[in-house]
């Protein structure tokens with residue numbers, strides 16, 4: 001089975017969030033199941049640097065009036081073939097892939113078009129996918145192009161990693177993107193008078209997926225449907241939620257090169273060393289008995305971090321500590337800075353993006369907080385589980401599917417892995433902080449049991465890859 005994944009991020013070279021992690025791990029897991037998975041990304045400078053010897057395997061001609069574009073082909077160190085859409089005018093730019101220079105619609109329209117073109121025509125070695133698998137809005141128009149071009153086409157899958165980002169642009173972009181006028185209708189890419197990239201995929205892909213079973217249900221409702229709930233509900237027979245996994249080669253407490261020492265479910269003493277080093281690194285009081293809460297996150301409204309800010313005093317009052325790594329919303333950045341200033345030795349933050357520090361935090365903390373308002377899957381709580389750090393999460397999306405709340409029943413059954421709360425309010429979070437601190441301080445043995453249960457969870461990519469294989473088989477036999 002031949003599958004082409006088209007996306008805008010790829011760990012470790014171009015990563016903004018979870019999307020990069022998924023593309024960095026899923027194709028490889030699929031290949032170990034015998035699926036011939038390949039990747040397509042824009043030829044960003046970071047990728048051109050990593051793959052300088054990529055060979056030309058296709059010419060697409062002029063791409064949306066931005067000059068001629070071609071496809072390059074190479075292999076990742078793990079052996080996954082990777083195509084780069086080489087369109088220098090659009091992609092040869094430094095910085096984040098989403099930095100908007102006023103032409104994002106052309107950049108990602110071109111990526112969508114390039115994906116559709118390669119999937120339809122194949123490369124110069126006659127490799128052609130049976131399935132084009134698109135990820136998020138940046139590739140959402142690919143199934144729309146294939147639809148409007150007509151003729152023979154591969155099967156298509158659209159995966160929603162976050163429904164809140166849809167790629168909305170004014171009607172005028174349609175002609176710029178070489179889509180026909182007829183695309184601008186309800187049964188096309190039109191959305192409240194705008195062009196909606198993601199809707200193109202949701203409307204025209206053969207199958208739709210999202211990254212957890214609970215989120216697959218939630219997005220069919222008004223509250224989390226972001227205006228597309230009607231369409232998603234309508235297509236519910238084609239929609240499935242497949243949980244993301246953890247790349248055990250990257251996120252392992254016994255192997256990560258970023259940790260001061262290693263540990264495992266059987267030998268956990270190294271975790272205390274990681275905690276102490278983290279307290280040193282963040283200039284927190286070096287107290288083993290103080291529960292250390294952590295956050296590694298984009299600072300966005302979605303993530304519910306305002307609820308944590310509202311609880312800083314409360315947390316400090318409980319004798320706990322807080323270490324945060326994140327970047328994003330300036331108001332949240334300023335809020336955490338101020339909290340750290342006010343509670344020196346108890347609260348500390350690093351504003352920025354730091355992959356290695358993320359590992360050290362996940363290993364050194366006692367609790368990782370993910371109080372999201374919505375969460376398609378969430379990866380950090382899975383990394384926390386692997387690192388013996390108890391996740392404290394809101395019951396939504398993938399968080400609901402992956403963390404089992406500590407209570408009498410779950411403890412008796414040996415299933416508890418963390419702390420879960422319902423309402424997105426500061427009070428609800430505050431009560432859960434109380435619970436977590438009391439459990440940490442008074443039930444050390446039980447805490448260890450929960451840690452070990454978490455560390456033994458199997459959230460491998462293999463399970464996810466099997467889920468996608470089943471889906472593909474339903475499409476192409």
Ligand code: ADP
Pocket residue numbers: 016017018019021296297298325326327352353354355358377378379380381
């Ligand atoms: P999202 O994709 O919504 O940002 P996920 O939990 O699915 O959330 O994935 C987030 C990924 O980005 C994780 O790998 C996490 O470790 C990483 N991450 C987020 N913020 C930072 C940061 N400031 N520094 C390093 N890694 C980060």
